[in-house]
Amino acid sequence: MGYLITLEGGEGSGKTSVLKLVADALKQQGHSVVCTREPGGIDIAEQIREVILDRSNTNMDPRTEALLYAAARRQHLVEKIVPALEAGEIVLCDRYIDSSLAYQGHARGLGIDEIFTVNKFAIDHYMPDMTLYFDVEPAIGLSRIEKDAGREVNRLDIESVKFHETVREGYKLLVSRYPERIRVIDASDSLAAVFESAMAEITGFIEQMKK
Numbered sequence: 001m002g003y004l005i006t007l008e009g010g011e012g013s014g015k016t017s018v019l020k021l022v023a024d025a026l027k028q029q030g031h032s033v034v035c036t037r038e039p040g041g042i043d044i045a046e047q048i049r050e051v052i053l054d055r056s057n058t059n060m061d062p063r064t065e066a067l068l069y070a071a072a073r074r075q076h077l078v079e080k081i082v083p084a085l086e087a088g089e090i091v092l093c094d095r096y097i098d099s100s101l102a103y104q105g106h107a108r109g110l111g112i113d114e115i116f117t118v119n120k121f122a123i124d125h126y127m128p129d130m131t132l133y134f135d136v137e138p139a140i141g142l143s144r145i146e147k148d149a150g151r152e153v154n155r156l157d158i159e160s161v162k163f164h165e166t167v168r169e170g171y172k173l174l175v176s177r178y179p180e181r182i183r184v185i186d187a188s189d190s191l192a193a194v195f196e197s198a199m200a201e202i203t204g205f206i207e208q209m210k211k
Contacts, residue, residue: 009134012141106170138164
């Protein structure tokens, strides 16, 4: 079996950019790597993504939002992630279950445990082997989005700063709950420095798993 390594963080944390750099570095080391994202990664899940993140869908009920994420996650898992893991590949996934726990569970007020129950039905036993949480103050992350003309601006990006601060609180709760799985990366630093930190954590994890 391969490894499922997930990258988490608030909007504008830089995890998507770092994922690409990490993937290239791992490939240069001889690893077989699959890069993907949530929601999305495969056709059905990408269609669900369009509904979830459409800026016109501001009336979406939080439970509807949570269920759509779980549905996209399930299809993505069985169609892309599981086959890659069974082939012995390293899967780098931009967001996974922790996003639902932080955003819908904590920030939307639905409850982390309640959202975990919903998602356990979707993912079965496929929890991440390792998670990198890219921590940055929401104001910094949102300012990065404003400066990046080429970046998709979705429904979550236009939430209030208070909402994003609550998301960050949710992630910190998850760090406390899963200290062995989740490694915190200071995402306020330069892209090069953040990449180095992320790469050090991942290579250290891979070496540990080989023992």
